[in-house]
Amino acid sequence: MAEPATRTVERALQLLGAVCDAGAVSLAEVSRETELSASTALRLLRTLENSGFVRKDADGEYRPGLRLVQLGAQALSHESLIHLAAPALQRLVDATGESAYLSVRGHQGTGSDHAVYLAIAEGTHSVRHASWVGRSVPLEGSSLGVVFAGKTPDAGYVVSDKGVEVDVTAIAAPLRQLGATGAADDGGPVAAISVVAPSYRMNPAEVERIGQLVAAEARALLGLAVGS
Amino acid sequence: MAEPATRTVERALQLLGAVCDAGAVSLAEVSRETELSASTALRLLRTLENSGFVRKDADGEYRPGLRLVQLGAQALSHESLIHLAAPALQRLVDATGESAYLSVRGHQGTGSDHAVYLAIAEGTHSVRHASWVGRSVPLEGSSLGVVFAGKTPDAGYVVSDKGVEVDVTAIAAPLRQLGATGAADDGGPVAAISVVAPSYRMNPAEVERIGQLVAAEARALLGLAVGS
DNA sequence: TGATGCGTTTCACTTATTGAAACGCTAATT
DNA sequence: AATTAGCGTTTCAATAAGTGAAACGCATCA
Known part of the structure; x- marks a missing residue:
């Protein structure tokens, strides 16, 4: 399994999952959990942030974003x-x-x-x-x-x-x-x-x-x- | 805005959003909506599917997947x-x-x-x-x-x-x-x-x-x- | 004051994404 | 039946794009 897949996207989704599981995590934590280099994790998290799937709270930690809440709520209600x-x-x-x-x-x-x-x-x-x-x-x-x-x-x-x-x-x-x-x-x-x-x-x-x-x-x- | 972002991931998330908005879409439809070439859309959707963010129903149409429902529900309840x-x-x-x-x-x-x-x-x-x-x-x-x-x-x-x-x-x-x-x-x-x-x-x-x-x-x- | 860990930026190396084209298929259309 | 149109899918060469080690500044801690 898992031959035809784009690594970048997989990693981003993995990060998204890690953020959701944790509720709130620092960059260092997720990058350790997902075994991604800090620079890669940062770049991908920024992309997720730009799209609203994660957000950065006042403490600089990453949390599930509004877009995810929105899509999840849509999916749930459907x-x-x-x-x-x-x-x-x-x-x-x-x-x-x-x-x-x-x-x-x-x-x-x-x-x-x-x-x-x-x-x-x-x-x-x-x-x-x-x-x-x-x-x-x-x-x-x-x-x-x-x-x-x-x-x-x-x-x-x-x-x-x-x-x-x-x-x-x-x-x-x-x-x-x-x-x-x-x-x-x-x-x-x-x-x-x-x-x-x-x-x-x-x-x-x-x-x-x-x-x-x-x-x-x-x-x-x-x-x-x-x-x- | 939007300088430091990975295009692949952005596109994948865009596809995810399109699938959720539509509820159920064919490959051709999403690829038109998102203005992605069919081959690219297919590859990205497959990745999303492998991660459970979208799923393919019996008619071959793409729908929001369980992982999204899960993460969304988590995010909602948090x-x-x-x-x-x-x-x-x-x-x-x-x-x-x-x-x-x-x-x-x-x-x-x-x-x-x-x-x-x-x-x-x-x-x-x-x-x-x-x-x-x-x-x-x-x-x-x-x-x-x-x-x-x-x-x-x-x-x-x-x-x-x-x-x-x-x-x-x-x-x-x-x-x-x-x-x-x-x-x-x-x-x-x-x-x-x-x-x-x-x-x-x-x-x-x-x-x-x-x-x-x-x-x-x-x-x-x-x-x-x-x-x- | 040095050490540790963090978020961040830079940059050369390539790896991995890309999309046009071609394929086989089904379903309308002529 | 032959024809067209649209779909999902695969292939493949070009190159655009992601990668991570290293270095930086900045905190906090010993």
Whole structure:
């Protein structure tokens, strides 16, 4: 992979990602992280800055820029998946009181795999799992990891406690194929919905109840999802 | 401006923007819009695709990619402004029944200036102004345009009817300086809040009432806003 | 006062980008 | 069927463009 690509652009995008991951970084830091020479990093960051993709704050550190916020917001609001999933997430919250998430597999490339929360419905319990849209969570050892690996058992959902976070039980189900074309993909689903709850509130019966709800909503979403 | 920049990256970012603006475009279309030769556009789009910033759908058209959605969502959720402004917008809705918006000046560069809606609180009237996060609106002739030009009168708010949209009255107020440093900027505020309502429901007294509410919330936000 | 690390600029070396042209393809058009 | 038009794609020589080591000034720290 990756033969036909322009190195300059790749590096610039890499820098952009590094800036976003960090939130705010100095030139020296990013250039170290991305293993680019300071002069190259500076030049590319300037280009990104000219285009509004990053900006320099008062401290001289680089931050995600307005253009990125704009394009991201556009892209987010055009993602029909989010709109389609929102009612399903809300139903899960209504039925369980726990927080529900829509996530997609993050872009694989920079080492370990991650998922990104695209939509959230907050639980109603006063003690609840809380996160935010755009949060990137590691897949390793999580129920989302199993789901994205395409290893979901026949029951249609995956449970994990003692996963990424302690004292937390996550129940996830895959949104298998979104496009109208049922083409054989690179394997694994592209999105998933999940319910995340404090473990102390869970028991086998409740886990199974929630699991079946999650699996049912995931199946229902398949019917709605259209090609675009 | 724009002397020290790498052309390749600039072009790639330009393509990225074009793809996002269009939502879904063919290679021929973007290459025409961006005035790039087809071969160059193809090569750059491939690079963007490899990095997940754009993706190719089943029809072979280019769309905003997951990486962009991820970075955008991250950037959006890290924008403390949005979190700070959300309660203020809601208060405006509660007090007026009309839709309230937080907007920032879009990246100036591609011709006419625009603003981008970053946060929205929908009005409660059944007939209300509706828009979406990420929407880009032209500044020309709008109250936002006046606000971003730094021409807000002493009253602290700007009113425009018959502006960008007909039959719509917009009332906007500037969020002057966000950073802790009150440094002399490039001039003009970077953000604004506004209330947008159907004109038929407005009258001078109501406009003034809303104007003072908007101006008050804008001033209140100044106190909260911190450097980061 | 010297040492360290930063952001920045310069510059010779080439490497990597470029775009016209040509290809195969599908879908209208004649 | 033959023809045209438009698309995505590949090739390739010309050269325009990106590269990074080195050096600079400026902070801060020992």
